[in-house]
Amino acid sequence: MRIVDARGKACPQPVIMTKNEADAGEQEITVIVDNETARENVLKFGNKLQFNTRAEEKEDGIYIYLDKAVSGSCEIIRDDFTDKRGSTVKLDKKGFVIGSDKLGKGSDELGKILMKSFLYTLSETKPYPSFLIFLNSGVKLTTDGSASLDDLKKLEECGVKIVSCGTCLDFFEIKDKLEVGKVSNMYDIVETIAESDNAVML
Numbered sequence: 716m717r718i719v720d721a722r723g724k725a726c727p728q729p730v731i732m733t734k735n736e737a738d739a740g741e742q743e744i745t746v747i748v749d750n751e752t753a754r755e756n757v758l759k760f761g762n763k764l765q766f767n768t769r770a771e772e773k774e775d776g777i778y779i780y781l782d783k784a785v786s787g788s789c790e791i792i793r794d795d796f797t798d799k800r801g802s803t804v805k806l807d808k809k810g811f812v813i814g815s816d817k818l819g820k821g822s823d824e825l826g827k828i829l830m831k832s833f834l835y836t837l838s839e840t841k842p843y844p845s846f847l848i849f850l851n852s853g854v855k856l857t858t859d860g861s862a863s864l865d866d867l868k869k870l871e872e873c874g875v876k877i878v879s880c881g882t883c884l885d886f887f888e889i890k891d892k893l894e895v896g897k898v899s900n901m902y903d904i905v906e907t908i909a910e911s912d913n914a915v916m917l
Contacts, residue, residue: 716743721753722776726882727902729753730760733781734902737764742783747776752881754779756900809913810846810876811837812904813853816861818917831862833917838866846876846907848899848914852887854879859892867895880904 717736721729729748736744744766746757754770754777761768766781817826818833834856837844847870849857856863857879871877877896884890884898908914 716745717741719744719746721757722747722749724748724753726752726756727900730756730900730902733757733760737766737781744781746779746781748779749776751777752885752898752900753777755898756881756903757781759900759903808845809911809915810844810848810907812848812850812908812914812916813856814850814916816852816855827862830856834863834866838869843870843873843875845874845911846878847896848904848907849877849879849883849896850904851880851883853917854883854887855889857893857895858884858889859894861894864894871895876907878904878907 719729719732719736721732724732729746733744733746744761748754748757757779758768758770761779761781764783766783768782769780771778771780813830815826816830817823818829819826847867855861857867857877861867867877878899879893879896881890881898881900884893890898
């Protein structure tokens with residue numbers, strides 16, 4: 716069993732250290748971290764590579780156990796998705812990286828109106844993108860109080876991957892207010908962009 720001591724490492728180092736061991740062919744990996752964000756990110760990474768995963772809190776850290784049951788490939792971006800009503804929804808192999816809660820430069824008030832209009836229009840236009848990534852103040856759009864929550868929830872129900880940067884949520888102290896999508900890390904964000912045909916930065 717390979718032991719990875721990632722205590723004191725900032726995101727995305729714990730995931731990258733774990734990936735290095737997985738790429739080397741390790742079938743059993745124990746990762747030690749010291750915070751919940753790292754715990755969530757390593758577990759998510761392990762699940763994505765089809766490891767059996769579990770976490771245990773000890774006095775000196777959080778121990779995450781990864782055991783490879785079967786070999787698997789990385790997640791493939793889907794061409795279509797069957798929604799809750801049984802209808803097949805076409806997804807584009809492209810997505811948007813949203814780095815602000817406002818669209819464009821100039822008036823902040825106008826920028827917020829434009830962003831709300833953009834996300835609404837996106838939810839009404841097919842094919843849908845395969846992902847939406849929220850960074851910096853863009854994470855405010857996925858949290859409590861956002862005027863775009865209904866539109867984002869509709870997109871998520873139709874198979875669009877929605878993720879918010881965990882470091883950004885922590886910075887604004889709003890991680891506990893997340894209402895749609897999942898908390899992600901920079902490794903997962905970079906991988907999602909790299910696997911896409913096109914990623915548009917807003």
